[in-house]
Amino acid sequence: DSGVTQTPKHLITATGQRVTLRCSPRSGDLSVYWYQQSLDQGLQFLIQYYNGEERAKGNILERFSAQQFPDLHSELNLSSLELGDSALYFCASSTTPLAGETQYFGPGTRLLVL
Amino acid sequence: DAKTTQPTSMDCAEGRAANLPCNHSTISGNEYVYWYRQIHSQGPQYIIHGLKNNETNEMASLIITEDRKSSTLILPHATLRDTAVYYCIVRVTGSGNTGKLIFGQGTTLQVKP
Numbered sequence: 212d213s214g215v216t217q218t219p220k221h222l223i224t225a226t227g228q229r230v231t232l233r234c235s236p237r238s239g240d241l242s243v244y245w246y247q248q249s250l251d252q253g254l255q256f257l258i259q260y261y262n263g264e265e266r267a268k269g270n271i272l273e274r275f276s277a278q279q280f281p282d283l284h285s286e287l288n289l290s291s292l293e294l295g296d297s298a299l300y301f302c303a304s305s306t307t308p309l310a311g312e313t314q315y316f317g318p319g320t321r322l323l324v325l
Numbered sequence: 326d327a328k329t330t331q332p333t334s335m336d337c338a339e340g341r342a343a344n345l346p347c348n349h350s351t352i353s354g355n356e357y358v359y360w361y362r363q364i365h366s367q368g369p370q371y372i373i374h375g376l377k378n379n380e381t382n383e384m385a386s387l388i389i390t391e392d393r394k395s396s397t398l399i400l401p402h403a404t405l406r407d408t409a410v411y412y413c414i415v416r417v418t419g420s421g422n423t424g425k426l427i428f429g430q431g432t433t434l435q436v437k438p
């Protein structure tokens with residue numbers, strides 16, 4: 212158990228819908244990262260937050276957005292869902308946003324868009 | 326971040342040492358080598374990391390060549406539960422750099438009884 216929690220574990224929805232994925236970092240961690248893992252793209256970095264502020268952006272679609280709240284939990288919002296958005300979404304956290312800090316990953320949310 | 330090259334798959338007998346190689350010939354002086362593994366769609370699990378000295382922890386050992394262009398992750402006594410995809414990642418450290426991890430395709434290690 213990494214100490215990072217993600218809800219829900221599974222999500223099934225339809226094209227065009229909007230969903231919210233939630234992540235609670237390890238106690239004491241200020242930085243949160245979101246990754247997407249699809250069959251054809253592998254694990255890809257989406258976005259990073261540190262203490263409520265966006266720190267880095269990766270291959271995140273404009274239909275996706277995220278935020279980190281004052282209690283440090285983070286939410287990833289996916290809208291106008293397409294079939295290709297079906298994937299595993301992982302959240303990770305680290306103490307600081309520095310590249311040398313170890314990231315600890317949550318169990319993921321499996322999203323299926325029908 | 327430097328690119329890494331790993332074999333697509335490897336087999337190992339249970340109880341034997343598993344040696345997973347990684348090439349990172351374009352690594353820079355300030356880049357660390359990190360290893361993560363992912364067991365069957367679970368969240369990636371941190372294993373070990375190092376800069377230029379060999380490192381050991383309760384999970385594994387990391388051997389980095391003197392020129393730092395390649396490294397080997399060693400699981401000393403592989404068990405069936407070590408069957409996973411192993412990712413070798415090189416990352417720049419220090420302030421001003423983002424913490425993002427760039428995953429390649431990794432090595433699928435199959436531990437056989």
